[in-house]
Amino acid sequence: MNNIIVNGKVSKGTINKNIYGQFTEHLGRCVYEGIYVKDEDNIPNVNGIRCDVMKALKNIEVPVVRWPGGCFADTYHWKDGIGPKDQRKTIVNTNWGGVTEDNSFGTHEFMEFAEQLGCDVYFSGNVGSGTVQELSDWIEYCNMGGISPMANLRRENGRQEPWNVKYWGIGNEAWGCGGNMNAEYYSDETRKFSTYMRNYDNDHPIYKIASGSNGADYHWTKTVCERAGHMIDAITFHNYTVTYEWNNKGKATGFTKDEYYRLLHNTLSMETMVNNHSNIIKQYERGDHKIGLIVDEWGTWFDVEDGTNPGFLYQQNTIRDAVLAAINLNIFNNHCDTVVMTNIAQMINVLQAMILTEGEKMVLTPTYHVYDLYKKHMNAKHLESYVDSDILNDEEEYKVPRLHVSASEKDGKALVTVVNLSESETADVNVMLSGLKGSSVSGRCVTGDMNDHNTFENPDVVGITEVKAQLSADGNSFSATLPKNSVCSFEVELS
Ligand code: AHR
Incomplete structure (x- = not known):
């Protein structure tokens, strides 16, 4: 007999519902086909948003979705994705398969998706190839209720009221695809960008999220918190689980018993990372100002399925993924005093997805069912x-x-x-x-x-x-x- 004790007298606080967040990037078939379909596709949709996918996501009560990347975010210029669709600029998605991005899914379409789902949104700002002005304008466009150049532009594009977007990321993987910066340089960039990320409504203050480290890079977390901690609300880190190593990630299906245990063993390092990053951010608490910890990319990353575009990161999802997701969610629940949000990568058709689609067909993955089993942890008192x-x-x-x-x-x-x-x-x-x-x-x-x-x-x-x-x-x-x-x-x- 194995014994478990649940102690009703000891709690780390409330489990933030955002621990059950999702991540969607303009990558492969996550956004296009996964969420958003064109009229000629003949897939039932409301304003382009797939009805079957929406129904499934509503069932797991998705609290927050991160968009538009990932690496894509630091090449994304949000003004390309607003206004009449036939006039939107076409760009190349240089990170993911070199495919053409027609920008038909932009800010308004993403907000339509979020409003149908009833979730919060987390926008990743472009720091790598963008400007302070550009990010500052995006916030004004989304959140300014009165008269202003950006608010007027939003109205011209059909949206009267501000959306009051709360969560704003200051770049993504600034140490890599987000600009290959070092921690010291990125800290200074964060201070500069943060200065111009304004609140337009005191009842809806924005929440500023610094781009964090690659897994166990604690120097990054310490440096950013030390130099820019007073100008951010949270810092992230990313941690993917592979079976062997980055150049040999292992197979999503048809794996051996040894590979099963290797992967689960590897994912348990999440606990050490959460502990160590938490210990660092706690040192930078100043009075009421606490820095939250966000794991805004995590999950399994395998070799892509045979016959699929290597840049699309499409993989199957087994019982092993379900077990892995549950272990990580347990870790996050048990560290809810510091972990304020996580976003599994990625919601549809990419990496450890909740949902796979093929034309009009949709399938729910084992990982999806774990989110269903765990959803009542959201906003509950941790024990x-x-x-x-x-x-x-x-x-x-x-x-x-x-x-x-x-x-x-x-x-x-x-x-x-x-x-x-x-x-x-x-x-x-x-x-x-x-x-x-x-x-x-x-x-x-x-x-x-x-x-x-x-x-x-x-x-x-x-x-x-x-x-x-x-x-x-x-x-x-x-x-x-x-x-x-x-x-x-x-x-x-x-x-
Ligand atoms: O999720 C896929 C990619 O992984 C993201 O674009 C990037 O941030 C990370 O390296």
């Missing part, structure tokens, strides 16, 4: 949890814990999300509810063989199934048997 279990693969280099957990409480219910990392063994668990008393419990899981995935021919291979859970007579604990490589969520009605 500390502990696992007493053993280590899998103990004799190998790639060790992983058998179980991984996080828990929260909201609206008189506790939600306990547990991952069974074993690819072959079920796990009997006893969950002690310390300081809490349950009156009923129900369980749901995503499970299957490690390589299981959904395809357009067989879209329902992986879904959500019910799992039995037994509450003790005194309501102080429950037990269940977790299927092999599963992600399970248990909802306990509290009395």
Whole structure:
């Protein structure tokens, strides 16, 4: 028997709903085909936004979406994407496949998508090849309610009221595709850009996000916080998980047991990174001014599917991706005192996607179902949890814990999300509810063989199934048997 303790008396605070955020870039078929379709495509849509995709995204209650990149953001000039479509400039997407970008999906179209979904938006500003004036104008265009050059232009383009966009990124991967800067230079750029990123409505202040480090580059975080921390609200970092190394990322499907454990072992480094970046940002708290931590790109990155454009980053998504997503979401929940937002890469048809599309067909991935199982953690009170279990693969280099957990409480219910990392063994668990008393419990899981995935021919291979859970007579604990490589969520009605 494996033991888990959920401590109803110890909490790190509220789990920010934005931890469940998404990322969409003008990359491959994420925006075009994934979200946005042209009239001639004959795919049911409202103002170009796919109805099937919208329905699926509404179900997982997406809280915030980052756009337009990624590397694309530092080549994007937002004025190319406004005004009559037939007059919009055509550019080359130099980062992703060298394809032609006709700018038919711009600020108004993205905001239409966000308004249909009812989510917040996070715009990545162009620092690498853009100007301070350009970013400052974009904010004025989106947020100025009165009379001004940019507000007037917005009205000419059909939008009367400001959108009050809150989240603004100051570049993306400034150490790489965003300008190949060093931390010291980027800090100065951040101070300059931030100076001209104005609030146009005191009831809707903007939230400034500095471009952060590549994984474990702590020098970057420390330098930016030291030199520009007083002029930002949050700093990001990016961390993708590959099976081997950057030049040999491994396969998305058809992987071996060894590759299964390697990948899961590798993703656990997220915990160390979140801890270390958190410890740095905490040193730069000044009175009420706290710097939030945002992981605005994370997830699996595999070799692209055979026969697809290498610049489109299209990959399948298996039970292993589901397990990996759940581990990371548990880590973020358990660090909700510093982690204020995360954006898995990317929402549709790119990297670790929620949704895959092909023409009018759509398929939900195992990762999508994890977001469904976890959605009640959003804005819930985090509860500390502990696992007493053993280590899998103990004799190998790639060790992983058998179980991984996080828990929260909201609206008189506790939600306990547990991952069974074993690819072959079920796990009997006893969950002690310390300081809490349950009156009923129900369980749901995503499970299957490690390589299981959904395809357009067989879209329902992986879904959500019910799992039995037994509450003790005194309501102080429950037990269940977790299927092999599963992600399970248990909802306990509290009395
Ligand atoms: O998500 C794909 C790319 O990964 C993004 O454009 C970039 O920011 C990162 O390197």
